[in-house]
Amino acid sequence: MADAGNRHPQCGQRRNARVIMRELRVYLAGQWQSGAHVALLPAQFNYLKNVLRLSDGERITVFNGANRVAEGVVTFEKRTGQVTLGEIFERSVESPLSTHLIQAMGKGEKMDWVVQKAVELGVTRITPITTQRSVVELKGERADKRHSRFIDITISACEQSGRNFIPTIDPITPLAQALTLSASAELKWILHPQVTATQTHAPAAAPQSAAVLIGPEGGFTEAELAAAGDAGFTPITLGPRVLRTETAPIVALTALQLRFGDFIPR
Template structure:
């Protein structure tokens, strides 16, 4: 039987007992119908993973005893910062989930000239909370112990001004530059990808002026939810931990 992994924002110390937060308790006690004595794995999103056993399990409360806790590093040596144009509906959720599984270190939702999603501040806050839950679930499923950073939605110029990656790329299907032409191995990469309809020529020019190399993934035009996953996979295979 597969052991359940859960993210908890609490110190994980061997020998201690924890009362799990409401969401985690509901998932274990109600959704999974777990039993006392069942093992679980906890992680704090900062690199610590703990093996624990359920000591109390009701519909309203779940307590666990931590048997061991240690620092576990499953992060790629290549820190990928994905700056992705916000797309409609489930496309953005899919990108966040799969990018987390593939090892992205941080993600910035971009509000681009061609972005079709425009929300009030309050709705953005709800959307961010929803996206954060999706990324947590992806960490639980994929075995990551470090939660990627989810930055607040912003425009491209602000993103470029606040990024300090060693190498920068902007995806542009009309570019002749492929990743195979890049010789140096960076420790961190910014990957800029537009929404449906792509980045405008003005945005591409601004990205290139800020040090982004235009990059193509081949002769075919990829959808906005396909491009980041293909690009992250290529980066991980060349410079990360897909080796």
């Protein structure tokens, strides 16, 4: 009698199924050469060897944050590891629209989430800011640690999402200084729930760069709104509902990509 498992679709699928893992990607900074041996950082070594249980000779994809990619072969010692690089090539999945997110710091892990999702959506630069109504004010060592955490989140998001370019993550910056960082942006939005203009009033000609300014939970002061206007930012709303400070940047970046970036049907 034939094996009943082979006749049953589900059983057959289980028996013949192959475990397909998504591409394993690791960020390795530097200017590479084919055949070079690049050392893994301790955290990378631990993740690849002790978490994923990779063995010597297994292959991974590495990228250097400047759109250079290579296939690499891993080898491990007791406490260290390295990647031997194969052919190196250029591969960019960046949007034609360069986007700069200027985002007021939120409470708890809200800003971590914003950084992660903004990177997945193709943001080019993120500037965390403090404003007069900010509920989070970090200085000195605490601000430096948070900045380092944002960079780590950015790298992880690039590894996961397939980006080979690492966005710029600025230190926590006062609003007045942040406004000067977006001087060259062709399109500038400041989100404000008490205006009537929506994103449909954006220019018909596609800009190559855009900046989005998002305030804290308590909103911007009148003086801050005036300063943003003087810097060329147009107040807009993204619809009739009031969005949380961690929701607004995701909606705004998505709207920009849909209108001017790589979400446009081609």
